[in-house]
Amino acid sequence: MPRPLAIALAASCAFAGVGGGTVHAQALPAIPGAATAQSRAEAVVAKMTLDQKIALVHGLFPPMAQGKTQNELIPSAGHIDGIPELGVPLVRETDASLGVANQVEQRKGDVATALPSGLATAATFDPDIAHEGGMMIGAEARAKRFNVMLAGGVNLTRDPWNGRNFEYLGEDPLLAGDMAGAHIAGIQSNRITSTIKHYALNSQETGRTVVDARIGEAALRESDLLAFEIAIEKGQPGSVMCAYNKVNGDYACENHHLLTDVLRTDWGYKGWVMSDWGAVHSTVKAANAGLDQESGQELDKSVFFGAALKQAVEAGTVPETRLDQMVTRYLTGLIETGAYDTPVPEHAQPIPYGVHADVAQRAAEAGIVLLKNEGGILPLADTAKRIVLIGGHADVGVLSGGGSSQVRSVGGAPIEIPLKSGAAASFARVTYHASSPLKALREAAPNADIRYIDGSDPAAAARAARDADIAIVFATQWTTEAEDAPNLSLPRDQDALIAAVAEAQPHTVAVLETGGPVLMPWIGQVPAIVQAWYPGQRGGQAIANILTGKVNPSGRLPITFPESAAQAPRPSPVGLDRLNALEAQAAANPADASDYQLKSFPVDYVEGSDVGYRWYEKKDETPLFSFGYGLSYTQFAYRNPVVTGGKTLSVSFDVVNTGERAGSDVPQIYVAKAGSGTPMRLAAFRRVTLQPGETRHVTLTAEPRIVADYDTDLPGWRIAGGEYRVALARNATDRKMVFTTQLDPATMKP
Template sequence: MARSMGLAYAATWVIAVSGAGALHAQQPSDDGNASRERADAIVAKMTRDEKIALVHGLFPPMAAGKSEHELIPSAGHIDGIPRLGVPLVRESDASLGVANQVEQRKGDVATALPSSLATASSFDPEIAHQGGAMIGAEARAKRFNVLLGGGVNLTRDPWNGRNFEYLGEDPLLAGEMAGAHIAGIQSNNIVSTVKHFAINSQETGRMVADARIDEAALRMSDLLAFQIAIEKGNPGSVMCAYNKVNGDYACANKHLLTDVLKKDWGYRGWVMSDWGAVHSTVKAANAGLDQESGQELDKQIFFGAPLEQALADGKVSQARLDDMVARYLTGLIETGAYDTPAPKTAQKIDYAAHARVAQRAAEAGIVLLKNDGDLLPLSGVRKIAVIGGHADRGVLSGGGSSQVRSVGGAPIEIPLGSGAASSFARITYHASSPLKALRKAMPNAQITFVDQRDVEGAKKAASEADVAIVFAVQWTTEAQDAPDLSLPYHQDALISAVAAAQPKTIAVLETGGPVLMPWRDQVPAIVEAWYPGQRGGQAIANILTGKVNPSGRLPITFPAAASQAPRPEPVGLDKLNSLEAQAASNPANASQYQLQSFPIDYVEGADVGYRWYEKQGETPLFPFGHGLTYTSFAYRNATLSGGKTLTLSFDVVNTGKRAGAAVPQMYVTREGSDHPMRLAGFQRIELRPGETRHVTLSAAPRIVADYDTALPGWRIQGGKYKVALATDATDRSRVFTATLQAATMKP
């Protein structure tokens, strides 16, 4: 990730968007060995000074006068070498669109996708791919050629402030979706990253926290998500994380960067640091870090003069420097960024076509959690009370380095007075009003709006209407975790009060992740809209009115109580709060109150999310994979075969009266083991009423296997396996068994 004005920056098949928004295949193809040979030949022609210049980059907002080229206010800048054809590189944050967090570039807008959790809820890699292609096209038009997008860290804790930027709790789903997103970005001949490597799972103390987990568990969870994303998307760069992993900073962790990434996985591109994540020269370089990003945010420029001295002293070899530069060039060459430089002037963008990409993603990702009595879709309703959530103005977005200044502007933008995110984040809404969209979609209905602060007015309006719709919001941001899982601003009480006044109440949630719902039994219909992006209002209205059949499925478990999760609150939050209180009481010496390194023991190991709930025997509020529609589906004629692979074949039938999307899910575990079931396959299938589709899912081999550190590698134990054909992670209505042959695979 990368940040804006001064804290620490933190920063993924194949479509390019052109003309009227047409999507077309355009993936650079290149033999990896040829790319590296070409890169080595270029490096051989460089002076040492030229090499050193390529392994540390500028942070433009703090780098005035350090380049003869224009420094676009953005995440990063690295000058090229014109005599050798090495291009100038400009980097932007771009998880959800080309970022412009606190409007460093005045007037520069971009298309804002819904949150990554919303995209993951589609269970459709093509949705992720099209979103990435759209972002990449806009980035190139804005003269950027490296994008810091492709977050794939697994959700281990429901309160993580950056959950909205990531793709949920399952390594197969997250890896597949991230890989498609990366490939979409890179179809525009620019570089995408995958980040933050690795186990960057909370924001509290993220610069000093030490993530502790054993090797096998790490390989079977977070690292597996990265591995799949890299295989599917082939990102030009990998961004290492802020935190420590088993005692070493991620950006100086030889096991992660060299042993796993470069040796075991054969990764050819370059490892860039997160912004402000470098703490050493010799250790980081020899561990496998190839480039120091946003150098002004580190305590010193570690890969400048100190690296020159380390080379002179023999502490870093010339071969290592050459490899650092060659990897950088290889990433540029393989993605097409080397041979297709970014334009010298900004290009025209078809924002209307791109908005349709964002709206489609939002509609595919909105999850209908509950719909008692078929209250939805709205039909024949004359009076509707819309309450709260600033639904009259727009829809909420998440904060931090991924913040997009969307087309249409920000009708609400609230600066932060304090906190770790205050220097680069604002509470920001996109100008897409659900109220206006509902009025347009239902011209014959009387639709009123009441602000959430007017509880008595809300109750009165609800009681006088046929239906009440309460919009509830939870703002989350990079650099800060949510302190708890409750809706802020007394919104739980508001929903309960409205539901007491109007039995036909619908709750629409715009949240960064799971929230508790003490009012669940009072409310017949609940819609999780996530942060729905710049066309969120229209998407929500289309779902509520039935113009679009909801098809999202939860990529993350919603707990019934905070105590169900492995950690009920952010680790280290008590220490941080105490230090902040001390600093406030002694402002003259506030700098001495710094959070020191502390451990986070990931006791759940590989059993992340829904696996943890199954293992602990906990019943969540809503399970992973859950999502309702306005039609119905039947699964028929299922057969399971074994042998070398587990193959599940079945028919999916739309037995309802509306077209809709089914998302059959395949969960696997070995009989006699203590492993919870794991998602081993899934597919999104759109069917017309009465239509039947034959589907075959094959279990991903590494999901069936366990990681064996003694091999080292993946080991599938021979024997009987149980396979569930399911609609969510708790569905065991269709379970089959088959025998699988023993096998091993490389790491």
């Protein structure tokens, strides 16, 4: 990372990392290789009593665990006592991928730097940005005395209304795997452990603890499992967190195929598998299937890996060799990541929040996507002297997503609304970060008269828009863990607000702060649309810089925006109607509310491995905006392409900035076997930053497992020899430059 910001960040991470002083890399203990880590772990386990082993394979949920340990309990996600006499460290676990979480302010007054949403980071198409974000939040976790971070969310977007889409990294396995791997590596550069989660197919929040995700083996390998496989290879996370849901009939945390056949046998993973909080359902089956540690034991129906596991070991239904393996994997993950040998500080350390906020702002600016810009309405011209901002609480801050990833950011929460009902009510609030787009725009355009109205009255908003030179409507959609969005429409009649403003003011910009795709019935009336996602700690400044042209937009969609909900594989959240009916019955009969619990139900993933943009191509559907799409204030050309086949597929070409502004482009290549009828797949991408007139020669080399198909008879990956179609493209539907080449047949291990 040669950029000055990356150098400053590395210095800040070293400062926050150990004891509050600047620490040079050579002063830290070396991290052992995998073989050394495992042998060290085995030697420690050999010295343990049965009770000591059992103590390490189940952890506390601190808010409900008072009096269960002699050590300090920091209000957070998890706690596992160490064994000081054997050198085993105490482990403190914190959520999540977007920063050091403090969801409902369990730790009074404790703030942290909030990254933009996972989708915003994915929209950068830049693993370096993901790595920087990981470095930053990992440094803050260590400074706050945490040594395990429950990060690395990589579940693919299969349904556009998944309430947790904002946490994840989009619909494509290559993009999600590359970005997650870089993020995890950044976190673990602080000598703490990161998870990767939620393994696997945790693709909806409605009934997430009972839903049975059904999919064929080849399709699963080519989609969600491939994202995990790539991310594990690139990030080397110390732990894998298994999911709540069932996969093909078995709960993910007791699924032998996922936990042992795939993760251990095929991928050779050495770290430990921890459960999600409340995701354990058995002792013997879970342990023998490959689960190594029960997390947040108070949230399970009983402590499955405490006394019950000890009894199972003594009875022989769980071999003691399996228990030894569980503990060895736990210690191996801690040793491999450096968490074992690099104790966290005894007291919280100072954090350079200003430097860290720059990291969050950079990610937001690079991930904001310009979706539409008719007539060059953006960037805002100096001639626009009267600007009105409407709605979205743009006067005080920017929206963030809810759930375990919620960060209480520096500056506090100008808006925080508790939930009165629903599955997320106990741990989520509608929360805004204190980064005002209004204030930031006034600073960025000091000569303009910029005003704000709240948008609650569409008629008043239309009048204000008519009197301005330009109107900017901020529209929001709050989504959260534990609940799916009921539909893809903007809530609270915001579509009508945007339409009313656009009718009154032809120069209207819509800025969308959403957890994922939304429908846009007003799109024909609005000349400029900006997808800002949940933009994080400095979201207001990032949005202002994009709107005024101080930063050239360069984000690309990591997720398809459908034109209608009917285009998706499932037209609405599966199980939501059942859940709503049960909640209505429980409300009518509160004394018997416990009787109205959602029972297990299946979701058949009919799209198989054709997730997202592949589904749209397969069904010949034209989305509103396609995966990989995004505009710029400059223009780029691709010239002199050369496609090479044989053993490796690559495309070499020149990228030229033909416009008058510096900017970043993301060339992409998509591949499919000629004549196969299968949708094309993203096989490589690269973010390229160019000055006006500058040319850069780029070579994109296809990921071979994307070119291949998974063959269950091998088993493994098979590239069929012959002719392949290759598109050098700007997005998943761009087919202006399509070539053919010959590839040699090849096979690869699972």
